[in-house]
Amino acid sequence: MNFVVPDFYPAAAEIFVAIMALVVMLASTFARGVRWLAYALTQFTLIAAAFVTIYTLKGDVSYTFSNLFIGDLLGDLLKLLIYFSMAIALLYGRGYLADRNIDKPEYYVLALLMTLGMMVMVTANHMLPLYIGLEMMSLGLYAMVAFDRDSARSTEAGMKYFVLGALASGLLLYGMSMIYGATGSLEFSGIANAVYHQAANKTVLLFGIVFLMAGISFKLGVVPFHMWVPDVYQGAPSAVTLIIATAPKLAAFAMAVRLLIWGLFDVAEQWQSMLMFVAVLSIILGNLAAIAQTNLKRMLAYSGISHMGFMLLGLLSGVVEGDRHYALNAYSSAMFYAVSYVIMSLASFGMIILLSRAGFEADSIDDFKGLNKRSPWFAAMMMFVMFSMAGIPFFIGFFAKLSVLQAVVAAGYLWIAIIAVVMSVIGAFYYLRVVKVMYFDPPVDPAPIHAPAELRVLLSANGLAIAALGLAPQALMSVCAYALLASL
């Protein structure tokens, strides 16, 4: 048996982040007094990783590590977006953590390991690395949720997330084993091959898909596996909620795409009908439950459930009665939706952090009362986010909804489209309520906003990006479409 040295080149970014995570850990051990070191190194790592990814970017698809790893444009693009949203999330959260005295170096080590986990998920070509990446991401997140260990809520949320997350991982693993049993392969192309030649045991395969779907649904936080979402969002420190609501959604999207489209495309109609159930229920429940919330983080959690449901509408519109003509259009609309959601989500939690200060969490909707009096500029930014999430033009959220609805209508699921728009009207109500408290109500606490300059600048840029991408969504849309086209 001869040993072949694998080609490390496509995985350069992953290797780099893994090494840097260790470097940050060691550096912060030996230079405990230098508080900014871990943060600075982490940001440096994320930026440098982006350069490495861009540098190693290739138009074609490459495999390495005995086909465990796939390097393609979709993966590279998602990785770039993950660095980007992690970097912004860490920047937003820094002052918040310092105010609460939890800006420990371990936080940044966990963030880097979590990033690495997501990168592995995105580039997995095999069930095992996919699962390892997922666990790496999740373990990092569990610890981060409970990071404020003196807060009962935070530890409770961490515990809940951990127990339910472990259960979901178990389900996913069970599904993977069934699929392995049915197809005899853990590699996506092998699975696809077996399914294509109808060599797989249909019953076992379908059961496997059901379990996979449970795992994916949990990670995306959609009905009926959404129970953890509101509690964790509310209980976790806002800086961590910000992270949960952004980059992991992209990783979960990648997981869904790799498993369902790379592996199980030939039984698309089976999983599409499951997704239909999940997506429609998420949109209905997410929007209805959000109305009753008084806590903004909880409201955004429910709104996130409905957004993820909306995103799934894109994934389930790919194949219609065996016709794959619209598949690319549908999947790229789902990806565009996921990316748009991440951009909006960053800004929405960023606003909560902006208004929070030491000893005070601005996570109640009432804390936004009279924001227009206190700071017209940031009230306008939050208004952009809210209208964008409600799907009102000229904001990016509208074009995200438009592209998904277009895919749904093209697939002929008019009834789903009608449910989706009716629920959007209901959803508009609670977004409007946030605008209402900011603009129509007098401020409870007239103090001007104190926040570090970098947070203000970045948050403004984020808000303006939501408007600017709404005026010119073409570039982002075509990047999503192109990445999928080049990778499929």
Added chain:
Amino acid sequence: MTDIPFLSLAIWVPILGGLLVLATGSDRNAPLARGLALLVAIAGFIVTIPLYVGFDASTSAMQFVELQAWIPRFNINYHLGVDGISVLFVLLNAFITIMVVLGGWKVIEEKVAQYMACFLVMSGLMNGIFSSLDGILFYVFFEASLIPLYLVIGIWGGPNRVYAAIKFFLYTLCGSLLMLLALLYLFMQADGSFSILDWHQLPLNIAEQTLIFFAFLVAFGVKVPMWPVHTWLPDAHVEAPTGGSVVLAAIALKLGAYGFLRFSLPIVPDAAQEYSGLIITLSLIAVIYIGFVALVQTDMKKLVAYSSISHMGFVTLGFFMFNPLAIEGALVQMISHGFVSGAMFLCIGVLYDRMHSRQIADYGGVVHTMPKFAAFFMLFSMANAGLPATSGFVGEFMVILGAVQFNFWIGFGAAITLILGAAYTLWMYKRVVFGPVANSHVAELEDLSAREFAFLAILAVCVLAMGLYPFPFTEVMHASVDELLRHVAVSKL
């Protein structure tokens, strides 16, 4: 001359100008914000004048067309153009914006820059609605224009403003999202084109036409508003500040009616003919029933709001008569109503600013203290009632004539409005203006200031000019209306 993109200017001058006004910041700079806003509004009006002057009335084709790819991924284009149906609304809108800026000059003391900016941005967005030839572009402007109006009602409105603002927003959003689905469906059927002009030629079977027709009906019916989805309008009007009411009545209501002419009739002509009976019934209910409702109102703004619904019922009635007289009459009625209802709300605003009450019962004998105001108010009330020689008469008369051609009894039903309109308007006028001075507050009223006199006088001239010589208005729309009717008469089946 045709190289200058006047339509883009009409849209973006007010929007960018509005953002500039916003940049003046806090209320310390309020005089600057006001001055700048007036300047932008006037500039916004000036750039629309070439649209009328350079308009070729002999053709029904789109003019001042601008076409640029916007989102090639979905073949969405920045496609603008006006024909005889839409061009007048662009001008009306730009004109009314000046009135609104003047109307809010003194009254608005808080967040002046934001107030002015909201109206300017809204004005630009509404010009966008009237000149879009791309379905998504239309939709984008249509929806985006909700945001400033929502803020205007909610920030500067009356005590129950939150309810009114949210109700207004959700009603309209519900209708327009169904329209979005219709637009997406048309996009699929037209092989990936969002061009409204392509859709005019698109063959559709009756089942498709019916669904699309009702999707449009909900969207535009809410906006018009037609009975029974009109209930948001009185709430919005009562709570909105004067400027908000003026824009709502003069322009926003026209968007729905315009949508019928641009979308429903030409895209789904067979369904439009099939269900014309339904629309005619709803319109007559609006005209007669809402007329009676207006009669019993005790709040002046509510009364004029119901009168607007009744007048808009006239407009939708005219559209579904399918003859040129009625459609042109309805268009004239829309423009006239823009002037008259705008003027009525400004008049009520003048009273409200002094007395802080809109209740008819709080007034009486205003003529003794405000004679100049009483004269203007008289003229506009007469116009609202449809007195000959005012603009209100021309449109109503044309629609009634057209309706009689179609069916005598429909014409008869429509004509009842002349009696009802006179009854509710003039009765209100009598109670507010005539009689002995009702109380000490009325006795202390001051007559019009120079600013108020100016904007009421300009509107009075418009109302009279249009009533005495409507030819410049009807001339423009003739070719386009004829073409529309020719198109509607050809079945798409």
